[in-house]
Amino acid sequence: MSELVYTFRLATAADAEALQAIYAPYIETSITFECTCPSVEEFRKRIEERVCMYPFIVCEENGKPVGYAYASRLFAREAYAWAVELSVYFAQDFRGRGLGRVIYKKLLDLLTLQGVRSAHGKVTEPNEKSDKLHLAMGFRLVGVMDNVGFKLGQWRDVAHYEKILGDFSCPPAPVVPITELDPEKVKAILEAVE
Numbered sequence: 001m002s003e004l005v006y007t008f009r010l011a012t013a014a015d016a017e018a019l020q021a022i023y024a025p026y027i028e029t030s031i032t033f034e035c036t037c038p039s040v041e042e043f044r045k046r047i048e049e050r051v052c053m054y055p056f057i058v059c060e061e062n063g064k065p066v067g068y069a070y071a072s073r074l075f076a077r078e079a080y081a082w083a084v085e086l087s088v089y090f091a092q093d094f095r096g097r098g099l100g101r102v103i104y105k106k107l108l109d110l111l112t113l114q115g116v117r118s119a120h121g122k123v124t125e126p127n128e129k130s131d132k133l134h135l136a137m138g139f140r141l142v143g144v145m146d147n148v149g150f151k152l153g154q155w156r157d158v159a160h161y162e163k164i165l166g167d168f169s170c171p172p173a174p175v176v177p178i179t180e181l182d183p184e185k186v187k188a189i190l191e192a193v194e
């Protein structure tokens, strides 16, 4: 990967159109279980809902978004507050360049700083790139949910990956919203060259 071409920053609602365009082609695959492409307005709403609590990172090539990754709560109920689910999408021409690992590392570092204890990934099989990404980043395969979805004329299996980010030896402090982290620490993670 050539240095300093790719940069990483937190997303804003103004990224909705560019990120929706990156996501749209995957609607035609089993990678996402969403079957209808969300409008730009819906995408904007989703970004706005997420950025106040969790990292939502955009990867740019020379200032143009080419991929993104974000965290959201794994489950809504209160006691699940320390577990998140990750999502990551790169534009089709930008896959396989090592960017998945770079953006995941930044996401996981920010989540650790927030006090999140575990990160989870759900991968519709087959998806060799995503399986390899999760294993390369230290996730373990928890199990496979057989035939849990039906898309594009087929029943689909989903693999569940988990990575532990903190220790479980004592009760946790509340997760610190991304907006309340030390901005210098956030900047250092986003700008770190892996």
Ligand SMILES: CC(C)(COP(=O)(O)OP(=O)(O)OC[C@H]1O[C@@H](n2cnc3c(N)ncnc32)[C@H](O)[C@@H]1OP(=O)(O)O)[C@@H](O)C(=O)NCCC(=O)NCCS
Pocket (backbone or CB within 6 Å): 026, 031, 088, 089, 090, 091, 094, 095, 096, 097, 098, 099, 100, 101, 102, 121, 122, 123, 124, 127, 128, 129, 130, 132, 133, 136
């Ligand atoms: C999944 C995705 C985020 C991975 O990011 P990436 O930048 O392509 O992956 P990386 O280049 O960082 O490589 C990660 C691992 O996948 C492997 N990989 C990359 N391209 C591959 C390919 N075409 N076939 C098989 N393995 C591949 C790499 O070798 C690496 O494994 P390693 O560390 O064991 O060598 C990216 O491919 C993507 O956006 N795919 C479409 C959307 C998607 O599937 N999102 C995940 C939904 S669960």
